[in-house]
Amino acid sequence: MDTKSIVYSRNVVEFATVAKEFCTFLETCEHHKTKVFVATTSKLLPLLYYKATLLPKTEPVYDEGNEQFVTELDYRLIESKIEDLLGQHNDFLEIYDKRADANDGQFTVSIAEYLADIYQDLKNFTMRYHVGNTDVMNDALWECTENFGEFWGIRLVNLIRAFHILEFSNIDLENIVHNNDENSRKSASDWFTKDDNDLD
16 A cells, blocks of 8 residues: 555544643633543543554655654643642553553552653644645654554553543632642642542
8 A cells, every 4th residue: 555545544634633632721721620631531541542543654765864843842841730720630550561560560640641652652643744745744654653552552541541531520720829839739649649449
């Protein structure tokens, strides 16, 4: 199959549409209440994962790497907006990650950081995809699918779990402790770093 047929295939176009919607939502997330942000993200993440699993395999055209559009400032801005929205609920207990201590297989990570990681890859993909050059679009697709398998896909899966807990565990999302009170934030986040069994 030629690159034009691949990049304009239904599954790629639908993925690009969902990816763009996801990026736009994070870029404007400060306009939403925390409860709305959580509910919307809970729906976007599984859809994004599903669409990513349907992407066709392709090979890169160019030897050199793809152009990067997301700057460190862009990344930090997204991360900061989400941290501010979630406050004390930003940290969650990660499990089954190869970076974790072999003795317990778990450690605390940041929802904002994980979402910013996914945003970075998807924003770079959508920016390249909308260039309109089929070879550039092909290489953008190749890089995105590679990174999905090796990097952001597992983050997305773990975020689905985190947002499920946020949405369905009767957590108060109205009273947010912001980052200017680190001690209060740490104390209030204890609920989210407990074992799942403690939520029963």
